[in-house]
Amino acid sequence: MASPYNDLVLEHFKNPRNTGRIEDPDGKATEGSPACGDMVSLYLKVDPETRVIDDIKFESYGCASNIATGSIITELAKGKTIDEAKNITWQEASEALGGLPKIKAHCSVLAVEVLRSAIQNYEEKHGLVTEKVVTTEEIVRKRLKKVMNPIKGLDMVATHLVKEIDINDGVVRIVLDLPETHQFANAIKEDAVEKIESLWDIDQVIVEFTD
Amino acid sequence: MEKVYYLDNAAATRLDEQVLEVMTPLYFDRYSVATSEFGYSLGVEAKEALDDARTRLAQALGANSQEFIFTSGSAESSNLALKGVAKALGAKKGKHLIVSKIEDFPVLYSARTLEKEGFSVDYLDVDGDGLVDLKKLQALIRPETILVSIQHGNQEIGTLQDINAIGKICHDQGVLFHTDATHTFMRVPLDVTAVAVDLITVSAHTLHGPKGIGGLYVKKGTALAKIMDGGFQEFDLRGGMDNIPGAVGFAKAAELVTADENIGLAVLRDKIITMVSDQIPDVILNGHPRQRTPQNANITFHYVEGESITLHLDMYGIAVSTGSACFSRSLEASHVIAAIGGDHERAHGSIRMTVGRFNTMEEVIFVVETLKKVVENLRKISPLGKE
CATH class of the missing domain: 3.90.1010.10 (Sufe protein. Chain: A)
Known part of the structure; x- marks a missing residue:
């Protein structure tokens, strides 16, 4: 077979x-x-x-x-x-x-x-991380690649769900090309926040949706 | 060949020998095209065989033989229903259609194609059991609405719609009603003298009949334009070579289905559902608990993924399907499960088991016992469901 x-x-x-x-x-x-x-x-x-x-x-x-x-x-x-x-x-x-x-x-x-x-x-x-890299858009994007877009079965970056990323003073703002009412909106949001908030120099993650 | 436990009868069925028996002479003895009554004898005989099959299938729906046209299967029937009505009425009456969110792909994608051609389509919501909201349907109908297409029984979760009530709403407002009865024809009563319906999609492949033959009931006087040009076959609504062996096989397949058989299928279905619910924890039945096709059981197993289940079952010779994204060619999770539950997890671990004529109680028990083992093993290695 x-x-x-x-x-x-x-x-x-x-x-x-x-x-x-x-x-x-x-x-x-x-x-x-x-x-x-x-x-x-x-x-x-x-x-x-x-x-x-x-x-x-x-x-x-x-x-x-x-x-x-x-x-x-x-x-x-x-x-x-x-x-x-x-x-x-x-x-x-x-x-x-x-x-x-x-x-x-x-x-x-x-x-x-x-x-x-x-x-x-x-x-x-175990204190083995010696150099602390400042979070950039590229690092955020790389982490978001691990978040699945269940609508397409591929990650959210590859499927063009991420419209904008801003990093300002410890606050990351991510704009998603998805209506807030979409059935997967919340699941994707939670997953994205979890991936970003653990970065050492990030205090807050804001996820916004388009209409 | 090793023993096969085939519980995917909604996808395709094993041909019944009695069907093949009536088809064979049409390939070897009366193999000609159907000619008019003025043609040669062989052709006249072929025409008689085709007409006889048509009459018997029409009668099974309570219709006249002029109201039943043969197609290549349910996909073509539903394409013709939606696109044919759109072509006939789009310019005359309006460009609005309503379909449910859980229709099978031929209806859903015909609607999407029509949207690209300038029609507008409303996709009607269903509740947690898969039933459409009749009040919402009523509210969506407007003067430009030309067609409502809502299936009789669902392909994945088996939920049966109240097509009586739906047809009445449509006809009260002068709107045509099409129903896809691929999974209910001969299994659930459907009589056009009792139900207000204009177009019905049916197919032989779910009834132990041949593949590649289906039909569309077209109520007399329904505005329908052909979408395939050819000769003048099928009352000039569907050009193309008559599939006479298929038509004759389809009529025989329909005739072989009895009320007792349907009760027997429901017994097997209920055995699957009760045995799983009793013996396997953390499961959900998808679809309506009572209002469902006799052949369909669809169950979500929490904490495990569907493709992993089906692959393990396959090693035991068991054939079932799943709504998991991992299993589908498109990597998209089931749109039906999404419409009834809204979460991806429910589709991820969903397994559809559909029974047919050749399944036995022993087979069904073996399948559930194996399923229990497989789900237990996969749950052991799952990070979920342990706290």
């Missing part, structure tokens, strides 16, 4: 490695949200001396491509130092799985992003 997924992807989907939670993790992150589609959480235990990832677990509320990528990414990251692990790319994950259907790329990107976010979370908690 011609499944869009190869046998290795199906095998990881059927028997995903490293699933579940770690109690009291050293680093953790969640990407995506139930309101906008797939969601994936990742937990880390890191050796304080060597910075090697000793244990890693993930949870997925997603499709086959999301689950299989979560499985492979945890296998790839385990035993690596956090510096090595944060450089694992989507291409590497996809290659390790023998390739993923192109149309499903965005579902698997989340699983790669969540590893980087969990490592970032670890670094922030």
